[in-house]
Amino acid sequence: MNWPNPNAASVVLLRGVGDAAEVYVCRRVGTARFLSGFSAFPGGSREPEDGDPADALGTARRTAAREALEEVGVSLDPEALTLAGVWVAPAYLGVSLTTAFFLTRADALSPRIVNAEHTHGAWTRPAAALEAWSRGEVLLAPPTLHLLRSLDAPEDERLARCLAPAEARGAPPRYAPIRPHITLFPVRTPTLPPATHTNCYVLHDADDLWVVDPASPDPQEQAALVEFIDAHRARGRSLRGIALTHAHHDHVGGVEALRSATGAPVFAHADAARRLPFSVDHTLSAGDTLTVGRYVLDVVHTPGHDPGHVVFFDRATRAVVAGDLVAGLGTIVVDPDEGSMSKYLESLALVRAMDPSALLPSHGGVIGGAREKLDEYVQHRLWREAKVWDALPSKSHIGLDALLPVVYGDVAPTALPIARLSLRAHLNKLVEDGRAAASAGGWSRATLA
Numbered sequence: 305m306n307w308p309n310p311n312a313a314s315v316v317l318l319r320g321v322g323d324a325a326e327v328y329v330c331r332r333v334g335t336a337r338f339l340s341g342f343s344a345f346p347g348g349s350r351e352p353e354d355g356d357p358a359d360a361l362g363t364a365r366r367t368a369a370r371e372a373l374e375e376v377g378v379s380l381d382p383e384a385l386t387l388a389g390v391w392v393a394p395a396y397l398g399v400s401l402t403t404a405f406f407l408t409r410a411d412a413l414s415p416r417i418v419n420a421e422h423t424h425g426a427w428t429r430p431a432a433a434l435e436a437w438s439r440g441e442v443l444l445a446p447p448t449l450h451l452l453r454s455l456d457a458p459e460d461e462r463l464a465r466c467l468a469p470a471e472a473r474g475a476p477p478r479y480a481p482i483r484p485h486i487t488l489f490p491v492r493t494p495t496l497p498p499a500t501h502t503n504c505y506v507l508h509d510a511d512d513l514w515v516v517d518p519a520s521p522d523p524q525e526q527a528a529l530v531e532f533i534d535a536h537r538a539r540g541r542s543l544r545g546i547a548l549t550h551a552h553h554d555h556v557g558g559v560e561a562l563r564s565a566t567g568a569p570v571f572a573h574a575d576a577a578r579r580l581p582f583s584v585d586h587t588l589s590a591g592d593t594l595t596v597g598r599y600v601l602d603v604v605h606t607p608g609h610d611p612g613h614v615v616f617f618d619r620a621t622r623a624v625v626a627g628d629l630v631a632g633l634g635t636i637v638v639d640p641d642e643g644s645m646s647k648y649l650e651s652l653a654l655v656r657a658m659d660p661s662a663l664l665p666s667h668g669g670v671i672g673g674a675r676e677k678l679d680e681y682v683q684h685r686l687w688r689e690a691k692v693w694d695a696l697p698s699k700s701h702i703g704l705d706a707l708l709p710v711v712y713g714d715v716a717p718t719a720l721p722i723a724r725l726s727l728r729a730h731l732n733k734l735v736e737d738g739r740a741a742a743s744a745g746g747w748s749r750a751t752l753a
Contacts, residue, residue: 308474309360310404313368314347317410330422334673341672342443346375364404376415389472391447396490396501398633430456440621485509491520495554499667509597513541521557543568549627550610551576576612608648622661632668638729645729701745
């Protein structure tokens, strides 16, 4: 078989037999830039010392063995590792990652966390790990979820199950189960780089089905989403509605196509509905709920990025379908012509106070380190605000063109148009706070006579 050339590797440590079989699972730190807070197997990216990349699987075995030593302190024989699949990260994640997964016996070994990439690790039965995921207690990436399901099988069937799906042989996953009742279905959209996709979320349980942000204007992407929804409807589920986080074009491009195909009503906040190019059937307000079988999601109004922005808080797992409150890839723009930096910071604080277990953003991967990410966002915006304040004169005025290179000297030239919007939003907030004054000549500290 012609396997994709891996640039990363991961190893599943196994001990015990039969129903007593266990795997060693680590929990990634909440500050990780990729898969923060997820449960995963030891692994990482290929390094030059691992060997010639032309020897694809041989080098991947050495990568897996090195990572096992660096992360959980165990020495492995690379030649004793059994290939259990090669998975390619889907485009919506924004990472060029092709990971080879290996199985190996580790009955006589005592793995332990020995670096700062994980908070803890433990031996667990595959069935117990899957039960924890089904209760919403852990996050599992699609390869990890698949491997655990495959290993929760008779021993003589495990390897074949690991290798069975096309995704285990390099086909990127089309969607990702995040919680048992929440599936991330990324669709290509004309959004801001580096993102290339918007995450549509499909909520499903019992007889209920909801779709959040069917975003793509691309007919092929729309057809793929309809096919996925129809598969759920074939199981007896009714599409109760199409719920929108806000009105931006890269979140609503497929709404009319999905409504036409299914007859489902559209729900949006009133401030979003006024700006949409199509009609809304029902408005959403803070305190409303979406019922999805056994699950209830609260509608939370979170303006700032957009006046009509809402997020959906899942009571059972405390996961937040976050729209553009945060991003797993790129950044969040606060355009002062339609948004508010003051309200955006208030919305971040509001969601932080809800103690979310995970943030399910519209761009990039799911964020398991929810509190860490929200704190990072607030701290970064306040740090930038302090730079704006420091750059303001107290006895004269300064304009945007002069402020921009001082405050945003750390950003690439291509990002300066976005930075200019953020700068105006920060200045508006300083004026609202009484710390700055605006005039025809520009801005100054509010102490200017």
